[in-house]
Amino acid sequence: MLASFLGWTLDAFDYFLLVFCISAIAEDFHTRTSVVAESLFLTLAFRPFGAFLFGILADRYGRRPVLMLNVACYSVFELSCAFVPSIHALFVLRALFGIAMGGEWGVGAALALETLPKEGRGFFSGLLQEGYAVGYLVAAATYALFYRPLTHVYWYGHSLGWRGLFVVGAMPALLIFYIAGSVEESPVWRDGQRNVAKAGLSFTDLKKYFATFFFLVLLMSGFNLFSHGTQDLYPTFLQKDHHSSAAMTGMIAMIYNVGALLGGIFFGAISERIGRKRAIIAAAFLSLPVIPLFALGHSFSVLAAGAFLMQFMVQGAWGVVPAYLTELSPAPVRATFPGLAYQLGNLIASRSAVIQARFAEHYGSFSVVMAGTVAIVAIYLVCITAFGRESKGMNMSSE
Numbered sequence: 001m002l003a004s005f006l007g008w009t010l011d012a013f014d015y016f017l018l019v020f021c022i023s024a025i026a027e028d029f030h031t032r033t034s035v036v037a038e039s040l041f042l043t044l045a046f047r048p049f050g051a052f053l054f055g056i057l058a059d060r061y062g063r064r065p066v067l068m069l070n071v072a073c074y075s076v077f078e079l080s081c082a083f084v085p086s087i088h089a090l091f092v093l094r095a096l097f098g099i100a101m102g103g104e105w106g107v108g109a110a111l112a113l114e115t116l117p118k119e120g121r122g123f124f125s126g127l128l129q130e131g132y133a134v135g136y137l138v139a140a141a142t143y144a145l146f147y148r149p150l151t152h153v154y155w156y157g158h159s160l161g162w163r164g165l166f167v168v169g170a171m172p173a174l175l176i177f178y179i180a181g182s183v184e185e186s187p188v189w190r191d192g193q194r195n196v197a198k199a200g201l202s203f204t205d206l207k208k209y210f211a212t213f214f215f216l217v218l219l220m221s222g223f224n225l226f227s228h229g230t231q232d233l234y235p236t237f238l239q240k241d242h243h244s245s246a247a248m249t250g251m252i253a254m255i256y257n258v259g260a261l262l263g264g265i266f267f268g269a270i271s272e273r274i275g276r277k278r279a280i281i282a283a284a285f286l287s288l289p290v291i292p293l294f295a296l297g298h299s300f301s302v303l304a305a306g307a308f309l310m311q312f313m314v315q316g317a318w319g320v321v322p323a324y325l326t327e328l329s330p331a332p333v334r335a336t337f338p339g340l341a342y343q344l345g346n347l348i349a350s351r352s353a354v355i356q357a358r359f360a361e362h363y364g365s366f367s368v369v370m371a372g373t374v375a376i377v378a379i380y381l382v383c384i385t386a387f388g389r390e391s392k393g394m395n396m397s398s399e
Contacts, residue, residue, distance in 0.1 A: 001116060001124060003175070003183045004108035005131045007071055010172030011104045012135025013142075014078040015043065017169050018094070020143040020235050020249070021162035028162070029087045033236060034357040036087065039094040040232055044224070044350035046095045047102025051343035054103025055336030063111035063186045063335060068176045070107060074100035079170035082163045102346070106339015109322045114188035114334065121327075122276075122392070126268015126319030133260035133315050136231065140257060142168060144250020188331070212328055213341055215388055220345025222381040223321060225352055226284070226314050229373040230294075232353045234307065237295075237366035248300065256307035263312035264319030275390050276324040283317035284381040287374055295371035310374070317381065327391035 018025075018039060026036045050070075058066040077097040084090045109128065116124050146160045146168075160168065235253060238244040244252070263283070271279035290313065293306025325338035356373065360366040 001112045001128065003067065003179050004112035005128055005134075006175055006178075007067055007104050007108045008128065008131035009135040009138070010071070010175060011074055011101050012132040013138045014074055014097070014135075014169045014172065015101060016136045016139035016231075017078075017142070017165050018043075018081075019232050020139060020147070020246075020253075021165060022233075022236055023239050024147075024162045025087075025090070031087060032361070033240075034354060034361055037233070037353045037357045039087075039090055040228075040353040041350050042091055042095040043098035043101065044228065044346045046098030047346050048340060048343040050099035050102025050104075051106050051339035052336065053099070055106045055333070055339045058107040058110065058335035059189075059333055063107055063114075063189055064179065064183055066335075067104070067107050067111060067183075068179050070100060070103045071172055071175050071179070074104065075170050075173035078166055078172075081169075082166035102343045103339070105342060106335050106337075109326055109338060110189070110335040111183075111186050113322060113326045114186040120272070121323045122272035122279075122320070123265065123269040125271070125321070125323030125326075126265040128322050129268070129319050130261045130264035130315060132227075132318070133257045133264060133311070136260070137254055137257035140250045140253030144247050144254070147246045147250075188334075209330055209337070213337065215384075216325060216328065216338070216341035217344045217348075219381075219384055219388065220321075220325075220342045221348040222345075222377060222384055223318060224342075224346045224349035225373070225377045226287075226381055227318060228349055229352050229356065229377055230310055230314055230370070233356050233360075233366065234370070236357070237360075237370060238303070240360070241366050242298075242303070252300070252304050252307055255304045256311040259308035260311035260315035263314070263316030266312075266319070267316035268319035268323070271320045271323065271392065275392050276320050276327075277385055277388055277390055279320045280317045280324070280385045281382050283313045283320075284378045284385070287313035287378045291371050291374050294374065295367045324391055328389075 022033055022036045022040075026033050029036075054066055054070050057069075074097055077093055077100055081090060081093050081097070084093060112124065112128055113121060142165060147165060148161065234256075235249050238249045238252060267279045267283050274282075287310060290306055290309045293302055294310040295306070297303045297306050321342075325341065326334065329337035352373070356366070356369050359369045363369070
């Protein structure tokens with residue numbers, strides 16, 4: 001559980017370092033914010049390739065060694081971003097980073113949730129998913145404490161330019177040593193590998209699970225629009241619309257990621273009592289009354305409170321996702337099936353930051369764009385979740 005949590009945390013940490021640096025990178029390369037936002041699109045768009053590649057490897061060779069390979073890959077690509085000579089080189093590296101990032105979630109979720117007892121799966125699902133919020137929180141703290149706009153300087157004293165932050169982003173590679181020395185293979189994968197290798201999935205199985213897979217892709221499209229639509233450009237919204245300093249932006253981001261962490265654990269835990277579907281629907285619906293505070297506030301306190309409550313609901317809904325997707329996935333491809341559905345949903349949602357940035361440039365403000373995004377996506381998520389089936393309490397070991 002700890003290895004999977006840290007893998008997702010550090011993966012998110014590396015992703016969100018870029019989110020905080022969009023304005024600085026645009027200034028350094030003399031381009032628009034929407035152009036730099038294309039790097040976020042490329043990261044999200046290439047994640048399905050990673051989910052498919054690393055998922056197949058994990059179903060074939062085991063969760064543990066593939067998780068180590070995955071962490072090594074995204075750490076190397078993150079470090080390489082510190083030395084890019086042009087915006088186009090950054091695009092290439094963020095696409096490669098997306099492949100590595102896309103593989104981690106499915107592999108880590110399979111390793112953790114196949115190992116844990118089913119009675120506490122909802123709570124641990126929320127905790128595992130909020131490694132994402134913790135990664136965002138650490139990125140926000142790193143940005144607030146160490147970032148300074150130093151042109152063509154990687155580090156100076158205790159201050160880092162945007163390039164220096166990417167150097168710090170290579171530190172997750174140290175997690176490999178912990179996984180190698182302390183983590184065992186998934187017992188479900190280990191005990192069932194002989195039969196899985198013989199049987200695999202038949203064509204009948206594929207037809208049987210296609211409807212579930214299609215539903216999960218539509219569901220994860222909504223989920224990814226929900227999270228990326230409220231998170232990726234929120235620091236830029238604070239910087240552009242409210243002229244927040246690096247310290248102020250980082251502080252608000254830390255506050256709303258505490259809300260995300262608490263929300264994911266809370267809704268993940270209550271999904272054990274009220275069911276996965278009801279927990280998701282409740283969290284998505286409760287985000288709607290928070291929109292005025294989140295997107296239309298004018299003071300630091302109002303924006304911080306709104307962002308805290310919004311991410312409590314957004315990541316509250318997300319806290320149910322690891323358990324829900326893993327429970328609905330067939331055993332022979334449990335590292336591939338949920339991760340690929342997740343990342344294909346990500347692909348559909350991958351242009352969200354670019355579209356938001358262009359609308360904001362056109363209208364001169366991010367506030368209405370952020371508010372509209374939440375309203376549309378939350379209603380969609382409530383409706384699509386209602387069509388799914390409940391999965392709480394499934395015994396993956398016997399299955």
